[in-house]
Amino acid sequence: MKRNIGDTVIIGGGVIGLALAAELRLRGQDVTVLSRKPQEAAALAAAGMLAPEAEQLPEGPLLSLGLRSRALYPEWIGKLERLTNLSAGYWPCGILAPVFETPDVRLNQENWLEGEALRAFQPGLGPEVVGAWWRPEDGQVDNRRLMTVLHRAAERLGVNVQAGVAVTALSLRGEILEGVETDAGMFLAQNYVLASGAWASELLPLPVFPVKGEMLSLQMPPQANGAFPLERVLFGPGTYLAPRRDGRLIIGATVEVGNWSAYNTPQGVQTLLERATRLYPGLACWPLQEIWWGFRPGTLDEGPLLGPGPWENLTLATGHYRNGVLLAPVTARLLADWLTAGQSDPLLEAFSYRRFEESL
Ligand SMILES: Cc1cc2nc3c(=O)[nH]c(=O)nc-3n(C[C@H](O)[C@H](O)[C@H](O)COP(=O)(O)OP(=O)(O)OC[C@H]3O[C@@H](n4cnc5c(N)ncnc54)[C@H](O)[C@@H]3O)c2cc1C
Numbered sequence: 001m002k003r004n005i006g007d008t009v010i011i012g013g014g015v016i017g018l019a020l021a022a023e024l025r026l027r028g029q030d031v032t033v034l035s036r037k038p039q040e041a042a043a044l045a046a047a048g049m050l051a052p053e054a055e056q057l058p059e060g061p062l063l064s065l066g067l068r069s070r071a072l073y074p075e076w077i078g079k080l081e082r083l084t085n086l087s088a089g090y091w092p093c094g095i096l097a098p099v100f101e102t103p104d105v106r107l108n109q110e111n112w113l114e115g116e117a118l119r120a121f122q123p124g125l126g127p128e129v130v131g132a133w134w135r136p137e138d139g140q141v142d143n144r145r146l147m148t149v150l151h152r153a154a155e156r157l158g159v160n161v162q163a164g165v166a167v168t169a170l171s172l173r174g175e176i177l178e179g180v181e182t183d184a185g186m187f188l189a190q191n192y193v194l195a196s197g198a199w200a201s202e203l204l205p206l207p208v209f210p211v212k213g214e215m216l217s218l219q220m221p222p223q224a225n226g227a228f229p230l231e232r233v234l235f236g237p238g239t240y241l242a243p244r245r246d247g248r249l250i251i252g253a254t255v256e257v258g259n260w261s262a263y264n265t266p267q268g269v270q271t272l273l274e275r276a277t278r279l280y281p282g283l284a285c286w287p288l289q290e291i292w293w294g295f296r297p298g299t300l301d302e303g304p305l306l307g308p309g310p311w312e313n314l315t316l317a318t319g320h321y322r323n324g325v326l327l328a329p330v331t332a333r334l335l336a337d338w339l340t341a342g343q344s345d346p347l348l349e350a351f352s353y354r355r356f357e358e359s360l
Pocket of ligand 1: 011012013014015016017034035036037038039040041042043044045046047048049050165166167168195196197198199200202203212213214215252253293294295296297317318319320321322323324325326327
């Protein structure tokens with residue numbers, strides 16, 4: 001069976017596919033999202049940090065993209081929340097990045113805290129912490145809530161989301177993508193977007209690979225005044241602690257390149273707990289809530305693949321590695337500009353898949 005379904009088919013219903021679908025729909029396009037397994041999306045496994053500075057993204061296009069996306073967040077979330085009447089748990093709480101060794105160059109002294117000033121600013125840090133960078137403009141979003149919001153927004157806007165439909169092949173006619181073959185028949189549209197995260201190379205020979213991350217969560221005990229002990233993200237060496245407003249504390253994450261094993265391991269969980277308690281010893285006695293894992297879409301330079309693909313009517317939106325939640329609004333905006341008006345932002349050039357042509 002062949003189905004002709006209008007302007008754009010997006011392969012993948014993770015945070016990138018849904019963010020772009022909503023944006024295209026708001027600009028009047030007919031959009032279909034083919035989403036094999038909504039629950040396997042890395043977007044559900046993430047920590048939701050919006051951390052271009054704490055992540056120390058290298059100076060250059062990736063940092064520019066991250067800063068632009070972080071700046072878009074309040075407006076983007078506001079629009080989605082008004083549309084759905086749901087909260088995405090956006091919290092521009094700032095991120096404190098403690099270290100165990102004093103850095104040689106404290107590039108920006110204003111943001112460096114140590115000694116009593118640090119301990120007063122953030123009680124409870126482990127004794128080995130020697131100082132910390134304060135990144136007041138970084139923050140977080142509750143990524144699970146964000147995905148609920150995006151699904152609801154897609155529904156409200158009239159995006160055709162086909163959950164459970166797997167794209168099995170791309171069907172070419174000359175230099176044009178004619179359609180996508182799926183386990184529910186062939187889907188035809190004018191344009192196609194590959195937004196299938198860590199699985200992108202199943203359909204096209206792209207250098208996108210899984211980087212597994214194991215995670216866990218604890219329940220923070222409320223203090224006498226009702227507040228929770230952590231009210232900002234701690235981004236330490238090899239681990240981070242992201243406190244949610246409802247008292248959950250998200251702890252991540254291992255980094256396991258090329259690992260597709262779909263389970264937690266004792267080693268992974270032990271690593272997380274050791275690193276987390278070194279950073280903030282008090283958490284060792286808090287109730288353990290949940291453990292899980294996910295697959296980041298890794299690339300060779302840790303930057304995404306965005307913009308025109310190998311055929312005229314295929315656009316790429318994948319490879320967001322550790323920062324796909326952060327980069328969702330800017331990806332949606334730049335690619336919607338490209339797909340609806342043919343406008344190519346100068347930043348897109350830096351993320352062309354062609355930069356990897358030698359390794360393809
Ligand atoms: C442990 C962990 C922690 C993270 N923490 C953060 C963080 O703090 N901040 C941040 O910004 N980012 C974080 N990330 C990264 C972020 O989650 C990803 O970059 C982002 O989710 C990528 O979005 P995506 O839509 O491309 O892929 P995904 O969210 O993985 O979605 C891809 C979807 O495509 C579907 N799909 C795949 N193949 C097909 C097919 N053939 N047909 C149809 N559908 C298909 C899959 O079923 C899946 O639902 C983290 C990731 C992990 C794993």
